Amino acid sequence: MRTALIVFITIPLIEMIVLIEVGSLIGAISTVGLVVLTATIGIWLLKLEGMATLVRVQEKFHQGQIPETELLEGVMLLVGGALLLTPGFITDAIGFTCLLPGLRRPIARWIIQQGLLRAVNMTGRPFPPNPGSRGTIIDGDFKEEDR
Numbered sequence: 001m002r003t004a005l006i007v008f009i010t011i012p013l014i015e016m017i018v019l020i021e022v023g024s025l026i027g028a029i030s031t032v033g034l035v036v037l038t039a040t041i042g043i044w045l046l047k048l049e050g051m052a053t054l055v056r057v058q059e060k061f062h063q064g065q066i067p068e069t070e071l072l073e074g075v076m077l078l079v080g081g082a083l084l085l086t087p088g089f090i091t092d093a094i095g096f097t098c099l100l101p102g103l104r105r106p107i108a109r110w111i112i113q114q115g116l117l118r119a120v121n122m123t124g125r126p127f128p129p130n131p132g133s134r135g136t137i138i139d140g141d142f143k144e145e146d147r
Helices: 003-025 030-062 070-085 089-099 101-112
Strands: none
Touching: 003 030, 003 070, 003 089, 030 070, 030 089, 070 089, 070 101, 089 101
């Protein structure tokens, strides 16, 4: 909680310093125009990449595969879109990193390979229980009865 507080205080302060410095170099109107331009490009890119990611998720489902990378990319798109709507050049840089497929996909694959995220089932326990195993398999028969 303390780290989040520090981040939410530090990032806007750094953004203001950068905006003031850029404004002193290129002018206030140009700086505001640049911030609006990056937000506009970001929204367009978010829509474009969001649709492409959704199509890849559906393709993986139709192939019977789990679209883990694509789902993480979707989360990254949401974060990137939110950062691009936040005025500032540092958040824009991070936002574009989350939106550009050439950067987003390798980062998503790396996060999954490092095991930084694990799926959690409805009980709150990690899924699968043991990496490399499919859990406990119970063999049984059932009989449908008409009521």
